[in-house]
Amino acid sequence: MGADDSRLLGSADESELEVEDPHDHAAGLKAVTVAMQRAVGQMGPVRTARALLRLNQADGFDCMSCAWPDPDPEHRHRAEFCENGAKAVAEEATKARVTPDFFARNSISDLLEQTDHWLGQQGRLTHPMVKWPDSDHYQPIGWDEAFMLVGDHLGALGSPDEALFYTSGRASNEAAFAYQLFARELGTNNLPDCSNMCHESSGVALIDTIGIGKGSVSLEDLYRADLIVLAGQNPGTNHPRMLSALEIAKRRGAKIISINPLREAGLVNFRNPQYPRGVVGKGTDLTDLHLQIRLNGDLALFQAIGSLLVEWGAVDHDFVSAHTEGFDAWRAHVAGVEWEQVVAATGLTRDQITEAARMIADSDATIYCWAMGLTQHRNAVATIKEVVNLALARGDIGKPGAGLCPVRGHSNVQGDRTMGIWEKPPAAFLDALADAYGFEPPRHHGYDTVECIHAMLEGKASVFVALGGNFLHAAPDTALTAAALEKTALTVQISTKLNRSHLITGRTALILPTLGRTERDEQVGGPQFVTVEDSMSVVHASRGRLDPASEHLRSEVAIVTGIAEAAFGADSVVDWAALRSDYRLIREGIERVVPGFEDYEQRVVQRTGFVLPHPPRDSRSFTTPSGKAHFTASAIETLEVPPGHLVLQTLRSHDQFNTTVYGLSDRYRGIEGGRLVVMVNRRDLEAMGLQDGDRVDIVGCWDDGRDRRVRDFRVVEYDTPVGTAAAYYPETNPLVPLGSAAVGSNTPTSKSVLVRLEPTR
Ligand SMILES: Nc1nc2c(c(=O)[nH]1)N[C@H]1C(S)=C(S)[C@@H](COP(=O)(O)OP(=O)(O)OC[C@H]3O[C@@H](n4cnc5c(=O)[nH]c(N)nc54)[C@H](O)[C@@H]3O)O[C@H]1N2
Ligand SMILES: Nc1nc2c(c(=O)[nH]1)N[C@H]1C(S)=C(S)[C@@H](COP(=O)(O)OP(=O)(O)OC[C@H]3O[C@@H](n4cnc5c(=O)[nH]c(N)nc54)[C@H](O)[C@@H]3O)O[C@H]1N2
Ligand SMILES: [Mo]
Numbered sequence: 001m002g003a004d005d006s007r008l009l010g011s012a013d014e015s016e017l018e019v020e021d022p023h024d025h026a027a028g029l030k031a032v033t034v035a036m037q038r039a040v041g042q043m044g045p046v047r048t049a050r051a052l053l054r055l056n057q058a059d060g061f062d063c064m065s066c067a068w069p070d071p072d073p074e075h076r077h078r079a080e081f082c083e084n085g086a087k088a089v090a091e092e093a094t095k096a097r098v099t100p101d102f103f104a105r106n107s108i109s110d111l112l113e114q115t116d117h118w119l120g121q122q123g124r125l126t127h128p129m130v131k132w133p134d135s136d137h138y139q140p141i142g143w144d145e146a147f148m149l150v151g152d153h154l155g156a157l158g159s160p161d162e163a164l165f166y167t168s169g170r171a172s173n174e175a176a177f178a179y180q181l182f183a184r185e186l187g188t189n190n191l192p193d194c195s196n197m198c199h200e201s202s203g204v205a206l207i208d209t210i211g212i213g214k215g216s217v218s219l220e221d222l223y224r225a226d227l228i229v230l231a232g233q234n235p236g237t238n239h240p241r242m243l244s245a246l247e248i249a250k251r252r253g254a255k256i257i258s259i260n261p262l263r264e265a266g267l268v269n270f271r272n273p274q275y276p277r278g279v280v281g282k283g284t285d286l287t288d289l290h291l292q293i294r295l296n297g298d299l300a301l302f303q304a305i306g307s308l309l310v311e312w313g314a315v316d317h318d319f320v321s322a323h324t325e326g327f328d329a330w331r332a333h334v335a336g337v338e339w340e341q342v343v344a345a346t347g348l349t350r351d352q353i354t355e356a357a358r359m360i361a362d363s364d365a366t367i368y369c370w371a372m373g374l375t376q377h378r379n380a381v382a383t384i385k386e387v388v389n390l391a392l393a394r395g396d397i398g399k400p401g402a403g404l405c406p407v408r409g410h411s412n413v414q415g416d417r418t419m420g421i422w423e424k425p426p427a428a429f430l431d432a433l434a435d436a437y438g439f440e441p442p443r444h445h446g447y448d449t450v451e452c453i454h455a456m457l458e459g460k461a462s463v464f465v466a467l468g469g470n471f472l473h474a475a476p477d478t479a480l481t482a483a484a485l486e487k488t489a490l491t492v493q494i495s496t497k498l499n500r501s502h503l504i505t506g507r508t509a510l511i512l513p514t515l516g517r518t519e520r521d522e523q524v525g526g527p528q529f530v531t532v533e534d535s536m537s538v539v540h541a542s543r544g545r546l547d548p549a550s551e552h553l554r555s556e557v558a559i560v561t562g563i564a565e566a567a568f569g570a571d572s573v574v575d576w577a578a579l580r581s582d583y584r585l586i587r588e589g590i591e592r593v594v595p596g597f598e599d600y601e602q603r604v605v606q607r608t609g610f611v612l613p614h615p616p617r618d619s620r621s622f623t624t625p626s627g628k629a630h631f632t633a634s635a636i637e638t639l640e641v642p643p644g645h646l647v648l649q650t651l652r653s654h655d656q657f658n659t660t661v662y663g664l665s666d667r668y669r670g671i672e673g674g675r676l677v678v679m680v681n682r683r684d685l686e687a688m689g690l691q692d693g694d695r696v697d698i699v700g701c702w703d704d705g706r707d708r709r710v711r712d713f714r715v716v717e718y719d720t721p722v723g724t725a726a727a728y729y730p731e732t733n734p735l736v737p738l739g740s741a742a743v744g745s746n747t748p749t750s751k752s753v754l755v756r757l758e759p760t761r
Contacts, residue, residue, distance in 0.1 A: 017674030026236030028271035082240035096123025126550035151566030160187035168469025169410025172530035175556035189446030201380035211623035224401035232373015236266015297346035316395030365401030415533030525582035540609025679718035
């Protein structure tokens with residue numbers, strides 16, 4: 001059984017669950033065989049060959065599994081993909097179909113009984129479908145009628161701010177730009193996105209300190225680094241192609257420090273499946289120093305390292321005086337670091353921390369990489385600013401082989417933000433939009449993800465449109481998010497595959513099925529391609545070649561422009577039909593509005609695309625109000641865990657993409673055949689009178705009077721620091737309190753949830 005309300009998770013059969021020892025290496029032959037089995041199983045051999053050979057090639061499509069950049073063509077392999085990239089392609093290019101017949105056979109109540117894994121396995125959505133109020137079935141609807149339905153609902157709103165336009169980070173630049181243009185012409189900045197739950201803390205911290213919310217390194221920098229720090233990231237599973245870059249860096253003499261409560265296989269050793277030595281050999285040992293930190297101990301760790309750098313005089317004073325401000329205040333602050341507090345917060349010894357500081361002091365070029373392990377805590381913004389402090393103190397910005405590298409998640413999440421998917425758009429962006437299109441966009445901020453759940457709950461918003469994603473299961477506090485969506489008049493999901501957000505809906509609900517990245521996109525003006533931006537600000541083209549999953553699918557651009565035409569009638573400043581017919585016109589608009597896109601059309605079709613400007617990286621100039629980068633001083637807070645309680649992190653298995661569960665094999669962690677597990681240290685189990693294999697309910701301890709509980713999880717004894725635990729997202733999202741979010745970024749605190757375990761009755 002899953003959550004308290006079984007509608008939220010379905011009823012999982014976990015009878016096959018088996019646990020063995022975690023692995024000490026990532027990839028290798030097994031990764032290749034799993035990738036090929038899954039690919040051939042879902043796509044068949046011909047489609048597999050056709051799809052995988054186009055993946056991440058200059059004339060092919062961009063892998064939708066993560067935002068890791070592609071090597072330049074000389075360093076690119078003929079098969080530039082990884083196990084999880086192959087699974088992502090198989091998931092989209094599957095031969096299975098969810099047809100009107102499927103919806104006739106399965107009522108919504110029936111489908112709610114199924115797990116997310118099952119829902120995803122049913123295949124690609126083929127027809128636009130509608131669920132009318134009080135009906136328990138989806139039925140087919142024509143595209144024009146569907147668009148009119150959305151247009152009518154939007155027209156009936158008292159204010160455009162009663163509409164919400166969510167985006168998941170897979171949408172192309174073209175779709176995202178058209179979507180925000182539509183929302184803003186309508187009159188709202190309600191453009192929440194998955195980034196609000198993901199790297200928002202990184203964006204906020206970086207804009208405040210260095211003036212731009214993006215990372216400052218290239219792949220070449222990674223190859224040239226002396227030292228690479230990997231904090232709060234599991235690259236072996238979530239960015240497997242990063243391991244190839246780390247392997248190159250290692251072979252050129254780089255050292256690696258990993259900071260993670262878990263000893264993730266991909267941090268330990270990598271057997272590169274692109275080379276024979278990786279398939280049969282021993283692989284490359286990656287980590288030189290592993291710091292098994294307590295959850296949320298990172299701020300204390302980085303601050304303590306800063307205090308040692310200052311004490312040792314290991315500061316780049318030339319850089320600090322030329323390019324930064326706030327150094328003296330920071331130095332005074334870190335001089336007061338109390339080691340007892342640092343040791344308590346980090347769970348590390350002073351010797352371990354000193355060793356890490358020594359490696360940083362000895363390195364001429366350090367790169368800091370991080371992901372969700374840093375961004376999803378209450379003090380996430382302050383923690384990332386502490387990383388920036390170290391980079392500034394050592395002059396590690398705008399120098400070859402050095403820099404800041406927030407490793408993005410969704411393949412175009414960074415591009416979507418560049419395109420204006422942002423509830424808090426900068427004034428300069430809105431000014432440029434006004435100039436280019438001749439209308440006055442709204443200036444007041446819109447709702448982010450957390451705020452939009454509140455808005456729905458309070459009846460302040462009643463139309464919810466999602467350009468991709470699975471809002472119900474990505475958002476925190478599943479029961480509250482479900483209640484929020486169910487209060488709306490209309491939910492619209494522009495999707496490729498069935499998920500739970502199609503089942504827990506507004507009174508009326510639409511499913512608008514769309515083309516995926518792998519598929520050919522033909523419009524009136526001829527064949528189209530789209531563009532995306534990776535984690536290192538490289539913009540390039542993506543062309544699908546496969547036959548669309550159904551002749552009834554429309555592209556994301558076609559759907560967004562169709563909704564816009566229905567909403568505005570003849571009354572729009574934009575020629576939506578023209579944009580749809582030829583995406584070059586959208587790129588012309590982007591070129592006029594967004595800096596760095598000059599000669600977009602010519603440059604993007606070059607084999608490697610082009611790199612967007614990044615002032616700190618390019619010229620050590622900082623676009624903060626003072627023109628300097630900022631040191632910041634933050635207080636160390638230790639997460640208090642009362643006796644009998646644990647801090648839980650919610651993370652990804654090796655066999656899922658966010659809310660899409662590919663399968664039940666978390667191979668590297670040795671957990672097979674089920675997902676309802678909670679990983680706990682042996683000492684905590686002893687203290688609680690539990691043991692490996694016991695069945696427990698995980699109970700949330702957020703003090704707002706709501707009962708948050710997921711039922712019947714299997715306890716797995718695991719090497720995680722005392723007082724901490726880990727379980728999978730999204731099954732444990734019911735425990736993540738809506739009211740608990742990062743200060744400054746409002747990102748839900750999915751990596752520090754206070755819980756206790758109760759034996760399941
Ligand atoms: N195959 C696959 N690829 C993906 C995704 C996927 O689901 N599947 N998702 C994509 C997306 S959207 C994103 S954002 C990224 C996510 O990529 P990751 O951030 O790697 O994803 P998580 O599984 O959330 O892993 C968080 C890691 O941080 C560690 N951690 C947790 N808390 C802390 C902490 O307090 N301190 C430190 N130092 N470490 C901590 C965990 O042990 C874990 O190793 O991956 C992207 N790529
Ligand atoms: N507890 C907890 N919660 C989390 C996280 C966590 O670590 N812990 N991580 C957070 C993070 S980092 C993120 S990014 C969010 C992810 O949040 P989302 O981006 O909302 O979720 P996904 O699971 O990536 O969305 C999957 C759905 O997208 C649709 N889709 C797939 N491809 C396409 C396409 O090409 N076009 C369109 N239109 N639709 C498509 C499919 O229907 C699929 O079911 O979740 C967040 N939630
Ligand atoms: Mo993400």
